[in-house]
Amino acid sequence: MAVAMAQLGKRGGTRALALGLLAPGAGYIYTRSPLRFLATMGGFAVSLAAWFASGNIVLPPLLWVMTAWNARRQAVRGRKTWNGARTAIPATLLGVVTAGTIARRRAFRAAQDRGRARAQYLSNVPRLDPQPSDAVRQELSPDDLATLRSLLDRALQPLDRFDGFSKVDQFQTSAIRYQLNFMQWALASAQLHYTPSFHGYLSAAQRNLIDKLTVPRIWRYWAFEQTWGNLSLDWDPMKRDNIMLSGYLGTMLGVYESNTGDDRYRRSGAMPFRLGKRTWPYTHDMVCAAVHDNMQRSSMTLFPCEPNWIYSACNMTGINTLLLSDRLHGTRFRESVGEEFQRRLHDEFITPDGRVTAIRSARLGITIPMLTSTMADCGLASMLHAFDPELAQRCWSIVRREFIDTSGPEPAIALRGWDAIDTGNYRKTHLGAFAPVMWAAAEMGDTELYELLSDSLERQQLPTESAGTRWFDALSTNMNAMLALARFNPPGGHRALIAVGPGKAVLDGPILHGVSYPEVLVASTHTDGADLHLTLYPGDGPARVQIGVDRLVPHRGYRLRGALEDELTADDHGRLHIPIDLAGRTEMSLTPAL
Known part of the structure; x- marks a missing residue:
């Protein structure tokens, strides 16, 4: 319709508006305003970027329509026009669309060729099934802890x-x-x-x-x-x-x-x-x-x-x-x-x-x-x-x-x-x-x-x-x-x-909970549901600290290794407060007493 309006319209304003609707700023070519055309193209590129970046669907069509209407106003007010734009703009757009179509078809065929080559080597790729159990490390290193x-x-x-x-x-x-x-x-x-x-x-x-x-x-x-x-x-x-x-x-x-x-x-x-x-x-x-x-x-x-x-x-x-x-x-x-x-x-x-x-x-x-x-x-x-x-x-x-x-x-x-x-x-x-x-x-x-x-x-x-x-x-x-x-x-x-997540033993077993940061850095904790094994580091230099363990059996005794006490008894809430000296990498374990 815009092409028909540009070709058959008797008034300059109608032609400028029609050409402006064909492409952003194209009406300015008809009204001999090259700087406005270039500014419109730049602004339209920015509006497309805004559409991509923030979903602003209003800006691109608004800019397009406003510039077309402004070109119409220029023509109505008597600005000199270039009649050749009525043919040049549709022809240029046709050429761009044709070239784009050819390029897309060539790109599609090239992509199909790549896809066939990939399918061939992918058919011979061994099936991967990586598991966390394949890992060598079981605790965080000093560099891990720093990260x-x-x-x-x-x-x-x-x-x-x-x-x-x-x-x-x-x-x-x-x-x-x-x-x-x-x-x-x-x-x-x-x-x-x-x-x-x-x-x-x-x-x-x-x-x-x-x-x-x-x-x-x-x-x-x-x-x-x-x-x-x-x-x-x-x-x-x-x-x-x-x-x-x-x-x-x-x-x-x-x-x-x-x-x-x-x-x-x-x-x-x-x-x-x-x-x-x-x-x-x-x-x-x-x-x-x-x-x-x-x-x-x-x-x-x-x-x-x-x-x-x-x-x-x-x-x-x-x-x-x-x-x-x-x-x-x-x-x-x-x-x-x-x-x-x-x-x-x-x-x-x-x-x-x-x-x-x-x-x-x-x-x-x-x-x-x-x-x-x-x-x-x-x-x-x-x-x-x-x-x-x-x-x-x-x-x-x-x-x-x-x-x-x-x-x-x-x-x-x-x-x-x-x-x-x-x-x-x-x-x-x-x-x-x-x-x-x-x-x-x-x-x-x-x-x-x-x-x-x-x-x-x-x-x-x-x-x-x-x-x-x-x-x-x-x-x-x-x-x-x-x-x-x-x-x-x-x-x-x-x-x-x-x-997957953690197993039942982890979700039901004892947990290290009461720990001061960054005084104590925790490199590993593991449980089978009853005992607890820890690896700790000092965060601010050697120190005597107290750590808290929860989800223990209330009033039950626990043997300790690597702590200042050999045995402690959990309180009414199943908690223990354990004093420990940290001077470097320190292992500690807690197991139920018989």
Whole structure:
């Protein structure tokens, strides 16, 4: 219709408006305003970036229509026009569309060729089934503890304090919420695999990270995105879309409850999300139900982060939230949506060359190819492992074979799109891709590659060690948190965090609880349900300390080894307070007296 209006219209204003509707700023070519045309193209590019980054669906069409109308006004007011634009603009657009179609078809055929080649070598890749029991280490090393302290120091701040966090924006990957997510997952992984019978400050830090997500500055972004992306003033943070909050939070809640047996977040009003006078009180069960309901409503089952944009990796946190709910609470979410989720993932998000696309528009179906990158593949492999281990292995096998080269003096990671930046602060660096690749290598049991990358990272960027902490200053907080997650992730460790959790002996047996931080650092705790074995380090130099053990049999005697007393009796509540000297690595054990 716009082409017909441009060709048949008798008035200059009508022609300018029609040409302006054909392409952003095209009306200015007709009115001989090249600077306005260039400014419109630049502004439209910015509006598209805003649409991608924050779901602002209003800005691109608004800018387009306003510039078309402004070109009409210029023509109506008598500005000289170029009549040739009536033919040149449609012809140029036709040429662009034709060239784009040809390029897409060629790219599609090339992708199919890559897919066939990949399918051939993938058919010969041995089936992987990494297990945490394959890990050599059974306790946290001094470097592990220094890394852990860096997370704890940030996590244990008051809820409204965020010292040591990267602060750039709250809409995209540098947002503080992702730093909270990955910190808590790292702490939960360390807890499950190395200190399963220790709660104390380690559990308190995880609760603090969960509670920080309810602070308005962390989730206020959704009020903007819901308003300009879904054209709604219903700012409920999880009712519609926003899996980048609900899915990640649901996984945090699930792994915390799984590790500790603490169900406090299932109680009414456990997580109040407040903006001004409005409050949305959520519980763990409500978060899980919101994720499930969004999946049921979505035509692709996978549902959006920002309004319109569906990220495959974010949806892995959503399905993991549901897996945890089924295991912990007896829900049947996987039975309800799991099969359709997997079908849609394979049908809608697998590219012709066999990779998983990172992003797709829920409204238009389009993708952004540059975001399907090495980092995206690796993060997806790690987070997908519990739900679809075969697809997770395929993602990792492609990365390992095609995008990582270990033949040179330093291992090289193929960088594409956003691989070349640290997504936690948007700074350009080739080191930003190390963290997700190391996490995937650890999860998939490629310990050799993990060690190669870890050693290479420390040669290229020496970590800062200060006051008992260890931190890569050149990397963002989010990448440091992901590096910690990789460090604490034994083979198949994230899958176990989601799908298995601790055994009954851990959940019912004695726990180390009353410990002062950073005076006492806990490197390992293990129980068979009756006894307790600990490895401790002093955090502030040699000291005589007192530790508390809970969940013992009231009034029962316990023999101690490595403490200042040989035997103590649990109090009425099944607790013991044990004095111990810490001068270095210290082992202590507690066993029931006969």
